Amino acid sequence: MARTVVPVILCGGSGTRLWPVSSTDRPKQLLRLVGEHTMLQDTLLRLRGLHVAAAPPVIVCNERHGPQVAAQTRALGTSLGAIVLEPNGRNSAPAATVAALVANELARRGDDPLLLVLPADHVIGDPAAFAAAVDVAIQPASAGYLTTFGVVPTEPATGYGYIRRGADRGGWSEVAQFVEKPNAKTARDYLDSGQYLWNSGMFLFSAKTWLDELGGHEPDMLAACRNALASAARAEGFVHLGESFSVCPANSIDYAVMEKTPRAAVVPLSAGWSDVGSWSSLHDVTPKDALGNAATGDVVLEGCRDTYVSSSHRFVAAIGLDGVVVVETEEAVLVVAREHAETVKRLAELVGKRTASRAKK
Numbered sequence: 490m491a492r493t494v495v496p497v498i499l500c501g502g503s504g505t506r507l508w509p510v511s512s513t514d515r516p517k518q519l520l521r522l523v524g525e526h527t528m529l530q531d532t533l534l535r536l537r538g539l540h541v542a543a544a545p546p547v548i549v550c551n552e553r554h555g556p557q558v559a560a561q562t563r564a565l566g567t568s569l570g571a572i573v574l575e576p577n578g579r580n581s582a583p584a585a586t587v588a589a590l591v592a593n594e595l596a597r598r599g600d601d602p603l604l605l606v607l608p609a610d611h612v613i614g615d616p617a618a619f620a621a622a623v624d625v626a627i628q629p630a631s632a633g634y635l636t637t638f639g640v641v642p643t644e645p646a647t648g649y650g651y652i653r654r655g656a657d658r659g660g661w662s663e664v665a666q667f668v669e670k671p672n673a674k675t676a677r678d679y680l681d682s683g684q685y686l687w688n689s690g691m692f693l694f695s696a697k698t699w700l701d702e703l704g705g706h707e708p709d710m711l712a713a714c715r716n717a718l719a720s721a722a723r724a725e726g727f728v729h730l731g732e733s734f735s736v737c738p739a740n741s742i743d744y745a746v747m748e749k750t751p752r753a754a755v756v757p758l759s760a761g762w763s764d765v766g767s768w769s770s771l772h773d774v775t776p777k778d779a780l781g782n783a784a785t786g787d788v789v790l791e792g793c794r795d796t797y798v799s800s801s802h803r804f805v806a807a808i809g810l811d812g813v814v815v816v817e818t819e820e821a822v823l824v825v826a827r828e829h830a831e832t833v834k835r836l837a838e839l840v841g842k843r844t845a846s847r848a849k850k
Contacts, residue, residue, distance in 0.1 A: 491542070492600070492601070492602065492603050493544050493600050493602040493709075494539075494603045494627075494693075495544045495546070495570065495588075495592040495595070495605070495609060495696075495717055496536050496547070496604075496605055497605065498547070498548035498549070498608075498609050499502050499549055499557060499581055500548050500608060501549060501575060501578045501584060502518070502698050503516050504610060505766075505833070505834045506833050506837075507522075507567075507767070507833070508823065508833055509821040509822075509840075510799070510801075510838035512754075514553070514841075518532075518556070519612040521715045522771060523837065526565075527614075528609060528611075528765070529548075529558065530561055530562075530565055531612070532607055532736070533562065534565065535616050538619075540620055540623070541623065543605070543708040544595070544596075545569050549572075549584040549588050551574070551788040555574045555727060558572055559726070569638075570591070571726055571727070573727075573728045574586060574730060576725055577647065579734065579740075580741050581742045582744075583710060583714055583737045583739065585692075585825075586700070586703060586717055587717065587734075588604065588606075589699050590700075591718070591728060594714060601616070601627055601697045603627070603631065603694065604692070604693070604694060605693050606692040607691050607750070608764070610688055610765060611690075611691070611763065612762065612765055613762055614774070615757060615759075615760020615761045616760070618774045619758065622760065623693065626754075628657065629658070629661050629754040630694050633752060634663075634693065634694070634752050635809045636755070637690075637692050637753065637756075638654065638691040639652045639686025639689065639752070639755040639756065640758050640759075640760075641759045642685065642686065642687050643685075644680070646676060646768075647671060647672060647676050648766065649670060649688060649842060650668065650688040651679055651687060651688040652664055653668060653685055653686075658754070659813075660688070661756045661757075662755055663755075664754060666798070667747060670785050676765070677738070686758075687762075689762060689764070690742075690743075690764070692742060692803065696768060696847055699746070700808065702746050702750050702752065703745065703746055705745050706745060706749050707740065710737055712789045713737035714731055714737060716736065717730045717734035719729055720733050749795075761774075762773045767831050768816065768825065769827045769830035769831075770830075771797065772795075772827065781842040782796045782797070784797075785799045785803070786800030786801055787797055787803070787804045788804075788805050789804075789806045790806075791807070792807070793810055794811045796810045796812065796813045796815070796827075797813075797827070798815045798816075800817045801817060802818065813825070823836075824834075
């Protein structure tokens with residue numbers, strides 16, 4: 490009997506590196522940034538191209554975003570297994586854990602479902618290649634490996650963590666090592682070696698394998714997730730975890746388990762992947778003119794190169810810009826050199842403190 494595959498969509502996070510468009514109230518995964526659908530909707534639509542029969546997805550999101558998630562899902566006509574609502578985000582490991590527990594509840598008797606864990610805010614330019622990689626990942630995941638998808642690097646990027654491949658198992662490899670974001674020279678060495686892949690943050694593993702490994706490495710986290718789910722309120726497809734979830738330790742899937750387990754596997758992925766983690770990376774996945782400029786909204790560019798300009802409320806004109814990001818919204822205007830786009834998160838935090846200080850006066 491084929492194993493049930495349950496997509497788990499991680500829809501938390503605020504995406505503040507895409508401020509001022511993305512914020513805690515309207516995070517990037519719920520916005521239309523690339524194409525006609527929101528990033529969450531694109532993730533759900535991507536599932537329709539899988540070659541394996543997938544069960545209705547389980548989505549994990551912040552409770553404030555539950556109505557938006559439900560509405561965007563209904564707009565696609567997509568059936569869901571559940572929408573799990575977190576009172577506050579505790580990072581990806583607790584989110585995957587409550588999703589695993591819910592998937593077990595929904596599974597047929599005796600089944601140990603495979604969980605296809607996907608962030609809701611990634612871009613996949615080649616969905617067919619992604620589906621093929623999922624086919625490959627079924628084998629190690631069914632054999633008890635915690636399987637991640639490693640993106641074949643196209644440049645010596647310093648903004649991603651890397652995975653060093655170990656023993657080759659034919660289509661997939663055991664993981665030899667997870668490494669942090671490198672400096673430029675190290676990233677070039679990684680690229681030249683051919684042994685390293687970008688860490689995508691996407692996974693395929695069985696619910697039992699995940700829960701067993703988590704229990705061995707982070708027992709307090711597993712206990713907190715079980716307790717939060719046991720006391721959750723349930724209505725109309727929503728699972729409200731409630732405030733008891735707030736005591737759960739916060740950690741990522743990588744730090745909680747993947748970097749500690751001897752059962753990690755990686756499947757290489759060449760599918761036009763981007764985590765759209767900054768305005769610079771959004772520029773990379775947006776259609777551009779012959780000079781490398783990307784423009785959305787009411788925009789006129791003259792003599793600009795490699796520049797991204799987005800206007801949502803007003804006409805924006807730019808002359809002579811090179812490698813610059815300009816983003817106009819009703820509330821604010823951002824101007825930043827593309828090479829400094831990764832610092833926007835810190836700027837957003839400063840703006841938030843400034844706004845809060847003004848509100849107290």
